[in-house]
Amino acid sequence: MISLLLSHQWKAFWRSRNAGKSVAIQIFMGFLMLYLLASALLVGFAVKAIIKNVVPGQDVVIVFCGFVLYYFAFDILMRFMLQELPTIAVQPYLAHNIKRKQLVHFLNWRSLFTFLNVLPLILFIPFSITGIGKAYGASVAIGFVVSIISLCIFNHFLILYVKRKTVISAWWMVGFFVTVVLFMLGDYFGIFSLQKVSAFLFTAILHNAWLCLVAIALAAAAFINNSRFLYNNLYIEEMTKSSKAKTSSEFSWLQRFGNIGDMIAVDLKLILRNKRPRSLLMLSVFFLAYGFIFYKQTYFEKNMLGMILMGGIFITGMFMASFGQFLFAWQSVHFDGVMASNINIKTFIKSKFYLLVAFSTIAMLVSLPYGFINWRIIPVQIAAYFFNVGIHSIMCIYFATRSYKGLDLGKAATFNYQGTGSAQWLYSLAIFLVGIVLYLPLGLLVNPWAGIIAVGLLGLISFLLQDWWIDILTKQFMLRKYKILEGFREK
Amino acid sequence: MLTVNNIGKVYNGKIAVDINELHIQQGEIIGLAGNNGAGKTTFFRLILDLIRADRGEILSKEKSITQNEEWKQYTAAYLDEGFLINYLTPEEYFYFVGKLNNLSKADVDEYLQGFTSFFDGAILKSGKYLRDLSKGNQFKVGIAACMLQNPELLILDEPFANLDPSSQSRLIQMLRELHEKRRMTILISSHDLNHITDVCKRILVMEKGRIINDMQTSEDTLHELEAYFKV
Structure with a gap:
C-alpha cells in the first residue's frame, strides 16, 4: 500500500505542470544538484586532509568527533528553514478505504525523500569508513555510521514535529528560536562547549560501539512521537492552517500616499500572508548576513573596492531582486482583476517602483552596522543602494x-522554480554585471573610489529621472499586457 | 454605451469570438446565453481589454477601450475568482476597491449594510481570507465589490451558477433595482434560461463565437430559447 502511494508521489513529481515544460531549467537544476552532491562527496573524502590543514598536529578522529554535533545543530536550523511538510499529499486518500496508520506511515516515508537527508550521509560516511574504520576496526565504523544515520533521522522527525506544532501555534516558533539563540550564546560564551560534548559522546562510541544504540533509541523516539502526533491529528484543516480567525489590518501610515500607498499595502499583505513570498522574506535575512563573506578586511587593504561594491549591491538589493523577479507574477492569480479594476497602469507601475525602493532602503538601513567592521563599507554600501534604487529597480520592472x-503563492520558495523563465536567469545575472560594468572603467583607470562614486552618482541621477522611466515602463507594459495576462491565466 | 465593430478572436484555429456589429445602449440590461465554449467569457474579456482582439475594436462611450483607460472608471466586472485578491479578508478587499473609487471606509461600511441579507452572515467578520471562502461566497464578494463601485456598466459572468436559491432571487432583485433606479447598463451571461429571461430585456444567443440571435424579451422568449437549446 505504502509503495503504491509513494509511486503516486513519483508520478506527481514528474507530471506536475511545470515538469518538462522547460527542459533547460530541469537540466540546470539537475547539474546544480549533482554539483552540490559532488562537492559534498569531495569534502567527505577530504575530511582528513582538511582537518590536518586547519588544526595541524591533533588527532584527526578526535577533531572530527568534536565537529559532528556542530553539524547536526546547524542541520536543525537548516531543516527548520528548508524542510517541507508533505501534508497535502495525503488529502486525496483521506476518504478512501486506507487505514489511518498506513497514511501516517506514508507521510513519514514521503517526508524522508529530501536532499537534507542525503547531505549528512555524504559528508560523514566516507570518513567514518576510511578514517575511523582503519584506525578502530569495522565494528566501530559501523557503530559510527549507524549513529550518524540515526541522528539524521532524529533531526528529521524532530523538526517535522516542531514545524507541525508551529503551524498550530506560533509560540512553538518563538520557543524554537529562543532555544537556538540560547544554545548559540551558551556555546559562544563558553558556558558549555558543544565541541567538547560532541567529542565526549563520539569518542565514547569509538570505544564502545554498542553505544550507537542510544542514537537509535533517540531516532526511534522522534519517529514514534511524530507518528503519534500525526495519527491523532490527521485533519487537513488543522494541519495546514491555523484555526485562528484572520483579522483585517491596514497600514494606516501608507494611506497618505493615496492609491499608490493602498497598492503597496496590498503587496505587503501578499508577502506576509502567502507561503512562498513569506519564506523568501525569511531567506532574505540570510542574504543580509552575506556581508560577513563579502566585506573582508583584505579587500580594503588591497583597495579592492569592486568586491565590496558587489557585496553591497547584493546585500541592499537581494530581496528586491528575488521579490522583483516575480514582480507581477505574484499577482498572477488575480491579475485579470487588477487589470479590469479602476487602477491606472501608470499608478500601478509607480507603486511597484516605490515598493522596490522601500525594500532596498530597509536592507540598506539594517545593514549599516557593517560599518563597525570598517567605516569604508558605509559609503560603498550607499553607492550600491543608489545603484539599486535608481538602476536595478528600473531594470527589475522592465x-x-x-x-x-504565473506562479502559485502557496508553495515554499526554496528550490521552487515554478514561474521561472529565461528572463529571470538573465535578469539576476544582468544586474550584477551592470553594477560591475559601471564601476570598472573609472575604478580601474582612475581610482577605486572614483568607480564607487560613478556607480552611486549614476544611480542617483537615474533615480531622480524616475518619472521619465515610469512613462517608458508603462509603455513597455502596455505593449505586452495581453501576453502577460494570457501567460498568467494559463495555470 | 458599447459598440462592437467587427471583433474577432481565434484560438488555435478555432473561432472564439466573431461579432460583426453590436450596439448596446445606456441603461440596457442584456443577457448572454450560450453553451460552454460559445465565447461568452472570451467576449467579456475582450470588453475588459484583458485579451487582444485579432481584428476589430470595441468602443466604450465612443472611445476605444484599448487606446485609453477611461472605461475603467465606470466599468465594474466580476468574471471569476481571478478578480479577487485572495489573501485579503472580505473587509480589506471592499475597502481596497472602495479606495480605488474614492469611497471612504464609512461609505463602504454604509454601502455594505445593504448587503446584510445577501451575505447571510457568512462574509463580513467571518475571520477568513477570501481564498478560504466557499465559491458561492467568493462570488457574492465579487458581485458586491462590483456594485460598490456604482458603475455605469456592470459585467457579470455566470452570476447565478454558484449561488444558493435565496441568493439567486436576491441578486435578481438587486439587478432589477440597479437597472430601474440607476439606469445602469448590465451585461450578464447565464446558463439558466429562466433567470435571464426573468431579468434581461434583451437577450443575445451566442454559438461558436457568433451572435446568432438578438431578441427583445417577450412572453415567448423563454420558449424560443428552450426550443433552441433543446437537444
Missing part, C-alpha cells in the same frame, strides 16, 4: 514586463 509565467 524584466517583469517580459515575464509571462
